[in-house]
Amino acid sequence: xxxxxxxxxxxxxxxxxxxxxxxxxxxxxxxxxxxxxxxxxxxxxxxxxxxxxxxxxxxxxxxxxxxxxxxxxxxxxxxxxxxxxxxxxxxxxxxxxxxxxxxxxxxxxxxxxxxxxxxxxxxxxxxxxxxxxxxxxxxxxxxxxxxxxxxxxxxxxxxxxxxxxxxxxx
Numbered sequence: 321x322x323x324x325x326x327x328x329x330x331x332x333x334x335x336x337x338x339x340x341x342x343x344x345x346x347x348x349x350x351x352x353x354x355x356x357x358x359x360x361x362x363x364x365x366x367x368x369x370x371x372x373x374x375x376x377x378x379x380x381x382x383x384x385x386x387x388x389x390x391x392x393x394x395x396x397x398x399x400x401x402x403x404x405x406x407x408x409x410x411x412x413x414x415x416x417x418x419x420x421x422x423x424x425x426x427x428x429x430x431x432x433x434x435x436x437x438x439x440x441x442x443x444x445x446x447x448x449x450x451x452x453x454x455x456x457x458x459x460x461x462x463x464x465x466x467x468x469x470x471x472x473x474x475x476x477x478x479x480x481x482x483x484x485x486x487x488x489x490x
Contacts, residue, residue: 443469
């Protein structure tokens with residue numbers, strides 16, 4: 321979900337996002353910024369449909385996006401690494417490669433875990449997207465930090481309210 325949650329203000333932001341993959345960072349072009357924002361919008365719509373438990377819409381949006389970002393898989397063993405799968409053509413734009421990678425992952429997620437595994441953080445002031453891999457489909461926060469912050473705030477509110485409530489009973 322990092323593509324949805326990352327704010328891309330410049331091509332440098334895109335290059336930093338793909339930084340662990342220098343061969344991809346070197347290919348970032350000015351046109352990728354607009355394309356990345358479009359991709360983010362499409363991915364955000366999928367997240368929101370999943371969060372709203374609209375399974376048919378999730379499938380429709382993933383399939384539409386797969387048309388725009390076709391998955392082209394190939395094996396590679398660059399940099400001394402063992403054989404592994406690359407998704408995306410080496411001649412496509414950075415945004416097209418990232419789109420294909422993200423959508424391949426989303427298609428696998430939906431086909432294996434269902435259409436309701438994406439969500440938005442419930443913490444006040446946060447709207448980050450996340451993947452819910454919990455057994456009970458009950459995840460509400462993007463991170464432990466947001467969950468803890470929310471729970472501590474609720475605990476403090478209860479503690480402030482408790483003395484007032486006790487005062488009414490005495």
